[in-house]
Amino acid sequence: MTYEELLEKNRRYLWNPFTQMKEYCEGEPLIIERAEGVKLIDVNGKEYYDGNSSVWVNPHGHNRAEINQAIIEQLDKIAHSTLLGSANVPSILLAERLVGLTPERLQKVFYSDSGATAVEVALKMAYLYWQHRGQPERQRFLSMGNAYHGDTVGAVSVGGIDRFHAAFRQLIFPVERVTYPYPYRFPGTEKECMESSLQELKEKLKEMGKEIAAVVIEPMVQGAGGLIVMPNGFLKEVERLCRQYGVLLIVDEVATGFGRTGKMFACEHEGVEPDLLCLGKKLTGGYLPVAATMASNEIYDAFWGDHAEGKTFFHGHSYTGNQLGCAAALASLELYEKENRVGHVQELDEWLGSLLAETAKLPHVGEVRRKGWMVGIELVRDRETKERYPWEEAMGARVCRHARELGMLTRPLGDVITFLPLLVSTKEELEAMVSILNQAISEVTGP
Ligand SMILES: *Cc1c(COP(=O)(O)O)cnc(C)c1O
Numbered sequence: 001m002t003y004e005e006l007l008e009k010n011r012r013y014l015w016n017p018f019t020q021m022k023e024y025c026e027g028e029p030l031i032i033e034r035a036e037g038v039k040l041i042d043v044n045g046k047e048y049y050d051g052n053s054s055v056w057v058n059p060h061g062h063n064r065a066e067i068n069q070a071i072i073e074q075l076d077k078i079a080h081s082t083l084l085g086s087a088n089v090p091s092i093l094l095a096e097r098l099v100g101l102t103p104e105r106l107q108k109v110f111y112s113d114s115g116a117t118a119v120e121v122a123l124k125m126a127y128l129y130w131q132h133r134g135q136p137e138r139q140r141f142l143s144m145g146n147a148y149h150g151d152t153v154g155a156v157s158v159g160g161i162d163r164f165h166a167a168f169r170q171l172i173f174p175v176e177r178v179t180y181p182y183p184y185r186f187p188g189t190e191k192e193c194m195e196s197s198l199q200e201l202k203e204k205l206k207e208m209g210k211e212i213a214a215v216v217i218e219p220m221v222q223g224a225g226g227l228i229v230m231p232n233g234f235l236k237e238v239e240r241l242c243r244q245y246g247v248l249l250i251v252d253e254v255a256t257g258f259g260r261t262g263k264m265f266a267c268e269h270e271g272v273e274p275d276l277l278c279l280g281k282k283l284t285g286g287y288l289p290v291a292a293t294m295a296s297n298e299i300y301d302a303f304w305g306d307h308a309e310g311k312t313f314f315h316g317h318s319y320t321g322n323q324l325g326c327a328a329a330l331a332s333l334e335l336y337e338k339e340n341r342v343g344h345v346q347e348l349d350e351w352l353g354s355l356l357a358e359t360a361k362l363p364h365v366g367e368v369r370r371k372g373w374m375v376g377i378e379l380v381r382d383r384e385t386k387e388r389y390p391w392e393e394a395m396g397a398r399v400c401r402h403a404r405e406l407g408m409l410t411r412p413l414g415d416v417i418t419f420l421p422l423l424v425s426t427k428e429e430l431e432a433m434v435s436i437l438n439q440a441i442s443e444v445t446g447p
Pocket residue numbers: 113114115116117119148149150151218223224252253254255256280281
């Protein structure tokens with residue numbers, strides 16, 4: 001089928017997520033047909049670097065024979081059967097692998113099918129945990145301003161990005177919020193920025209700690225909020241305060257997990273041990289929608305009891321623990337080991353930093369932020385005053401649009417250009433991608 005025919009059908013039948021359909025339908029949308037390694041190929045045969053790992057999900061490159069094969073082998077046995085009251089082979093084996101990989105405290109795996117549902121599950125577990133433990137007054141959640149935890153209503157409740165979330169204010173449950181440390185936009189030093197956020201957190205916990213079920217946080221980097229890297233030591237201090245006030249810690253590693261920040265999990269940077277951990281995105285190697293909420297034994301045990309005690313966790317999804325997805329995840333984890341994926345990210349870490357030093361010098365780049373291979377490039381109208389571009393100018397979107405013309409795909413978060421290359425990328429590929437980014441930024445933002 002030709003591009004024009006597909007486009008016509010897209011206009012007629014398909015509603016794309018996070019997309020203004022008027023603009024989309026009037027433009028020349030991209031229609032991908034296939035991919036190879038770090039490149040996506042559209043129906044016209046044009047190739048593009050996948051500059052954001054297909055929205056942060058793909059670690060090893062597209063069309064990997066090892067993962068393809070694992071799915072085919074599983075497919076020959078069974079595609080799906082329910083995990084409600086029964087189990088299947090790959091879901092058990094994957095649970096064992098995940099418990100072995102993640103921080104010590106996390107000993108049980110509960111599956112769902114997207115990052116958002118992994119967060120929903122964590123929230124409901126934390127909420128019920130306190131009911132089962134005889135502290136039903138702990139009903140509130142404390143989250144970070146500007147956080148992103150997904151788009152279902154519970155995840156939106158703990159989210160804090162006005163552009164996405166404000167419209168749903170009447171629909172969501174109330175949440176306590178603490179200002180997330182954003183050193184670039186803080187009038188003071190990084191240390192002062194961190195202290196100010198921690199002070200807020202302390203005050204909130206002091207004031208209403210006994211009503212808080214859990215603190216929810218994205219570790220080391222706030223993702224969709226603008227790729228904002230937290231000051232070192234912040235996460236550890238959040239953990240310490242949670243323990244001090246007896247509050248559960250929910251860490252959302254949906255974006256940061258599986259090597260993105262240079263450690264298998266971002267928690268490892270500061271030796272943090274959450275009570276609940278949310279995983280998604282790269283879990284299946286970028287192939288299939290499987291997510292997981294990992295829990296401590298303490299939480300799991302609070303739900304343990306006879307039928308009549310009514311402690312069963314009444315939550316599940318039709319495709320929970322899907323065999324194809326779990327088989328893909330197992331094959332992906334094997335590739336992490338076999339190809340030393342995280343070691344590769346670490347090896348090129350410093351070098352990627354020096355490569356991006358050129359980007360940071362461009363006249364309209366306010367800041368290049370980075371943790372591992374998770375990069376945010378904040379564009380500003382004026383570098384001196386850090387003045388933002390007017391929202392209506394959609395500068396970030398225009399830069400990404402030009403990058404596409406130059407052969408690389410990525411998405412903006414407002415005026416922050418996201419660069420999250422596939423973790424398999426070579427030096428040459430990273431160089432080519434950064435060079436496209438630099439050209440796109442210079443040509444669109446001008447002198
Ligand atoms: C992407 C993301 C989610 C939501 O995951 P989905 O699979 O899109 O529902 C949740 N939390 C974080 C930190 C994310 O980056």
